[in-house]
Amino acid sequence: MNRKVMVAAVAAAFAAPAAFAQSSVTVGGTINIMYDTAKATGSLGNTSGVAGAAFDIKSHDRVRDGAGSNIRFSVIEDLGGGNSAFVQVEQAVIGNADTRANMFGAGAGTTGWGNRNSAVGIRSKQFGRFLIGIWDVHYHESYDIDPGWIIINSSGSTLGLMQGFGMPTLTPAIGGRYSNVLRWDSPVWSGFSVTANYARPTDTAPANAPGTATDGKKNRVWNMAARYQAGGLTVNYSYLSDRDAVTTNVTLSLGGSGSLVVPLAAAWKVNSNRMGARYKFAMGLGIGIMFDSSRVSNNTAAPASNVNIKRTVWAFPVTYETGNHHMYASYSRARDWKGAIGGFDVGAPQNTIVVGGQTNNLGSSTGAKNISVGYAYKLSQRTNAHVSYQKITNDALAGYDFFANSVGMGVANIGADPRTLAVGLRHTF
Numbered sequence: 001m002n003r004k005v006m007v008a009a010v011a012a013a014f015a016a017p018a019a020f021a022q023s024s025v026t027v028g029g030t031i032n033i034m035y036d037t038a039k040a041t042g043s044l045g046n047t048s049g050v051a052g053a054a055f056d057i058k059s060h061d062r063v064r065d066g067a068g069s070n071i072r073f074s075v076i077e078d079l080g081g082g083n084s085a086f087v088q089v090e091q092a093v094i095g096n097a098d099t100r101a102n103m104f105g106a107g108a109g110t111t112g113w114g115n116r117n118s119a120v121g122i123r124s125k126q127f128g129r130f131l132i133g134i135w136d137v138h139y140h141e142s143y144d145i146d147p148g149w150i151i152i153n154s155s156g157s158t159l160g161l162m163q164g165f166g167m168p169t170l171t172p173a174i175g176g177r178y179s180n181v182l183r184w185d186s187p188v189w190s191g192f193s194v195t196a197n198y199a200r201p202t203d204t205a206p207a208n209a210p211g212t213a214t215d216g217k218k219n220r221v222w223n224m225a226a227r228y229q230a231g232g233l234t235v236n237y238s239y240l241s242d243r244d245a246v247t248t249n250v251t252l253s254l255g256g257s258g259s260l261v262v263p264l265a266a267a268w269k270v271n272s273n274r275m276g277a278r279y280k281f282a283m284g285l286g287i288g289i290m291f292d293s294s295r296v297s298n299n300t301a302a303p304a305s306n307v308n309i310k311r312t313v314w315a316f317p318v319t320y321e322t323g324n325h326h327m328y329a330s331y332s333r334a335r336d337w338k339g340a341i342g343g344f345d346v347g348a349p350q351n352t353i354v355v356g357g358q359t360n361n362l363g364s365s366t367g368a369k370n371i372s373v374g375y376a377y378k379l380s381q382r383t384n385a386h387v388s389y390q391k392i393t394n395d396a397l398a399g400y401d402f403f404a405n406s407v408g409m410g411v412a413n414i415g416a417d418p419r420t421l422a423v424g425l426r427h428t429f
Contacts, residue, residue: 034424138175148328
């Protein structure tokens with residue numbers, strides 16, 4: 001739990017004496033640094049049909065941020081009547097601490113301040129909370145059901161499978177830390193609460209390329225989430241609609257139809273339904289179940305470049321806490337793609353890929369399994385030492401990678417199995 005520190009010098013520098021009497025500034029954060037070894041082996045080759053272990057990611061050592069190391073400044077001003085104004089500025093403080101993927105798998109970047117959840121808003125006991133700024137949308141709703149990895153290593157999150165479709169660079173991610181977010185969180189009514197988000201994730205003007213699929217389009221994100229908490233029970237649901245997101249050209253060599261080329265002038269649409277339930281028993285055992293059903297499509301004018309695929313994921317996270325000991329384990333399974341690519345069913349001969357001399361089908365070789373285990377020992381209420389192991393087993397045409405601290409899977413590495421073994425220290429303040 002963060003320790004509140006009143007920073008009079010900071011407040012005095014930015015506020016008049018009268019305002020300072022009504023405002024408080026709190027400084028807090030987390031430092032979580034780990035040492036790990038990571039690799040992804042077992043690749044059959046790349047999508048050009050070239051075989052060999054040259055497309056494996058060799059074992060290498062890393063010192064990295066374990067799970068979102070940050071420093072956070074929070075300001076609260078009492079407005080009276082149970083209302084307050086607030087500001088939060090949260091910044092990554094380790095070089096790779098801002099590794100949460102945005103729409104297309106790139107980190108939000110560490111330039112400037114406030115690259116993590118940062119916003120200004122109003123809180124009301126009667127009407128809830130409204131904010132505008134940079135904020136997590138959709139993906140983080142899973143934290144209530146899968147919380148065990150948070151104090152250990154973000155590589156262990158079940159989001160490793162739920163955040164994407166397992167084909168690096170071909171499809172966008174599902175949710176993320178978006179910029180330009182307008183968010184409302186309701187009050188809690190007898191354990192029930194809802195959240196609504198609207199975002200324009202890019203500041204640039206719409207593409208508006210005449211005669212193309214992006215003509216007049218602008219990226220917009222809608223998200224609605226609901227949750228119920230009572231005693232040890234937590235149940236939640238989140239829906240995401242991310243529309244008209246523009247990506248770069250992607251070429252995928254297909255066995256039956258040559259190459260699928262997704263052109264630049266193609267706007268992606270992502271729809272996702274994610275739900276889960278967890279029960280934590282009084283003796284410290286927590287058992288969860290999660291389900292994600294997501295679809296991605298584009299509206300390119302070229303039928304041969306059309307993509308419309310769906311995949312589902314089941315996940316089963318477990319935690320156990322007793323005394324100074326914290327343990328977690330999870331198993332998740334991504335099912336094969338369903339839908340159509342280039343106008344043909346993903347299971348059709350036209351949607352086969354020759355990898356390492358083997359012919360594989362997008363409708364039967366795009367699944368994956370993820371196993372994560374971890375243990376933390378609490379040296380104090382704010383400091384722990386931890387160890388963890390994660391492995392993703394990809395099918396021949398899948399390229400799933402870890403949620404954060406990924407091994408760097410690309411299209412050339414599909415079929416390889418990422419794994420990491422890590423030890424680290426974490427302190428909150």
